[in-house]
Amino acid sequence: MRRLRVVLLAAALAIAAPVLPALAHHGWAWTEDGFFELTGIVKEVFVGNAHATLDLEVEGVVWRVELAPPGPTMAAGFTEDTVKPGDEVVALGNRSLDPNEKRMKAVRITTGGKAYDIYPARVPAN
Amino acid sequence: MEALLGSLEQLALIKALKTSFFAYPIVNALHILAIGALVTAVLLMDLRVIGVIRSLDEQPFVRLLRRVALWAFALAVLTGALMFAVRATEYAGMPLFWIKMGLIGLAGVNFVAFSLLRQPSAKRVLAGVSITLWPLVLLAGRFLGFVL
């Protein structure tokens, strides 16, 4: 039984170790502290589980803008009908710590002259 | 293919799941429950076959755990398919999703081979393959949400 315990522990560690750095993508730990603004053209919008996303094309590069889960996103007034491909959008939020990753998490989306506060508590004071 | 995936996303049940507050996390939780049962059953079964666990008779132990593993796998497929359908086009375009499906396929072939073979030494080798493959499926599944 002692041998079994050692084998199981080793297996658990082997499985857990590579997963730990990846936990970054939940919450804000994977993003920069300072705010970042991205202006782009909508390629695709998804408002659904597990979280909503907006794909924005900026100078030929497609960025993935993460929003909130569908509940809070829609509560902010932002639905899949709010934007359509081709619309111009300004996303304010925090970009990935990895400068090569074209990814950010938005706290506010501005489009058609209207601002949608996806994470109202995190929107910087004007 | 694209059209098929798109119509999957448009099913009434799937559209409800897409923006639901409770249903999606529950389906997700059932997927995790199934995976926990599946990987545990597989690990114990393989360790018994390999000979690390010796305190229980192999036949009834393996027979019980195989039943658990098959039911757990069925639940994982059902709940996994539901989550897949919510964003079918997106998942279908992700190499990692197909790596996960490929690993499940390999594990399935390994399972069939294990069931057909009689030679104990060969069965031990296949149990070793199984003990490696299933945790890899789990890893691929967990990473999916982070590359999405």
Ligand code: HEM
């Ligand atoms: C045909 C079978 C399966 C399909 C179609 C499927 C599909 C999915 C989908 C769509 C997700 C959601 C990914 C996301 O977060 O965006 C998921 C999550 C996951 N899957 Fe599967 N899956 C299947 C079987 C399995 C099996 C057999 C395992 C493990 C042995 C597994 C492990 C996982 C894990 C660990 C997660 C992450 C759960 C979480 O963190 O919330 N899946 N799967």
